[in-house]
Amino acid sequence: xxxxxxxxxxxxxxxxxxxxxxxxxxxxxxxxxxxxxxxxxxxxxxxxxxxxxxxxxxxxxxxxxxxxxxxxxxxxxxxxxxxxxxxxxxxxxxxxxxxxxxxxxxxxxxxxxxxxxxxxxxxxxxxxxxxxxxxxxxxxxxxxxxxxxxxxxxxxxxxxxxxxxxxxxxxxxxxxxxxxxxxxxxxxxxxxxxxxxxxxxxxxxxxxxxxxxxxxxxxxxxxxxxxxxxxxxxxxxxxxxxxxxxxxxxxxxxxx
Numbered sequence: 001x002x003x004x005x006x007x008x009x010x011x012x013x014x015x016x017x018x019x020x021x022x023x024x025x026x027x028x029x030x031x032x033x034x035x036x037x038x039x040x041x042x043x044x045x046x047x048x049x050x051x052x053x054x055x056x057x058x059x060x061x062x063x064x065x066x067x068x069x070x071x072x073x074x075x076x077x078x079x080x081x082x083x084x085x086x087x088x089x090x091x092x093x094x095x096x097x098x099x100x101x102x103x104x105x106x107x108x109x110x111x112x113x114x115x116x117x118x119x120x121x122x123x124x125x126x127x128x129x130x131x132x133x134x135x136x137x138x139x140x141x142x143x144x145x146x147x148x149x150x151x152x153x154x155x156x157x158x159x160x161x162x163x164x165x166x167x168x169x170x171x172x173x174x175x176x177x178x179x180x181x182x183x184x185x186x187x188x189x190x191x192x193x194x195x196x197x198x199x200x201x202x203x204x205x206x207x208x209x210x211x212x213x214x215x216x217x218x219x220x221x222x223x224x225x226x227x228x229x230x231x232x233x234x235x236x237x238x239x240x241x242x243x244x245x246x247x248x249x250x251x252x253x254x255x256x
Contacts (some may be wrong), residue, residue, distance in 0.1 A: 001252050002154040003046055005147060011046040012140050019133045022094070023125050027104065027118055034098035046160065048241055050140070053163045055095075057088040064089055066107065075110040077128055083135045084163050090132035136162075157252065188250040189217040199243045208236055216251065226254050 018037040025033040041047045059065075059080070066075045080086050097103050108120035111128075139162040147155055192213055200206045212233040219225040230251060237244060 001049075001157040003157065003160065005153055005155060008046055008147060008155060008160060009144065011044050011050075012144060014040055014044060015047055015051075015140070016137060019137065023130055023133070027121055030104050030121065031098045031101045034094045038095060038098070042241075049157055050160060050162060051091070052241060053161070054084070054088040054091055057085060057163070059085055059089055059092070065093060066110065073110055074113060077111050079128070079132075083132075086132050087136050090129055094129070188247055189213060192244055192247050192251075195243050195247070196240075200240055205236065205240070209233060209240075212236065216254070220254055223254070230254075 015037075018033070018040050021033045022030070022037060041051045064078050064080050064085070067078050069076055080089060093107070097107065104121065105117045108124035109117065112120045112123045114120050114123070143160060143162050147159060150159070193210060196206055196209050196213070200209070212229045215229040216226055216233065219229065234248075
């Protein structure tokens, strides 16, 4: 899969705008701005490709995020040392806040315990959310600079990844996204088939995806036919992109 440089730049501009809207939002618009961020990520193929690995990153939930201090109400907010995990944690927390809007008040209050909910939210944004987003935007800016040095106007998908999923501990794991990964697993079809079967409840969508996957597996040697079914597969994934996303680079190798 290839993306044009101008589309990558536009995607980063869209993401930056969404982030700034969250950081500057009042309490009554906070959930809306978060929802707009995740809708933008969902609808923009490039942002979806870049951000999905963060959404899939497994965190030590017992030891990061809101951690009780033993006080009836007050919590500490523990940030992971690893910056990719920090970004993933903030995205996870914000997504939860948008789903349960009461936590927009209760979460920041449990950390700072100021009299004003707006003041608690301001501190939460500036001390916790903004530093994580700054790291994300810095990583993206570095990537844009690297892409600018590439002569071709169309960039391979692997060139725009900013997180190495391969660092997740998993025995015999196939999950890996990155510029220098060339190994292709013959078991990728079985892995994807298992993920679809386990995680997608809608029988109609599940069966259609499995049908396209079977056609891809059958036509591995025919790049044109393979890509035709791959495109149908991607278009059908929709909201389930985050489930299969980390395995897609293995499929892309078949029609390069």
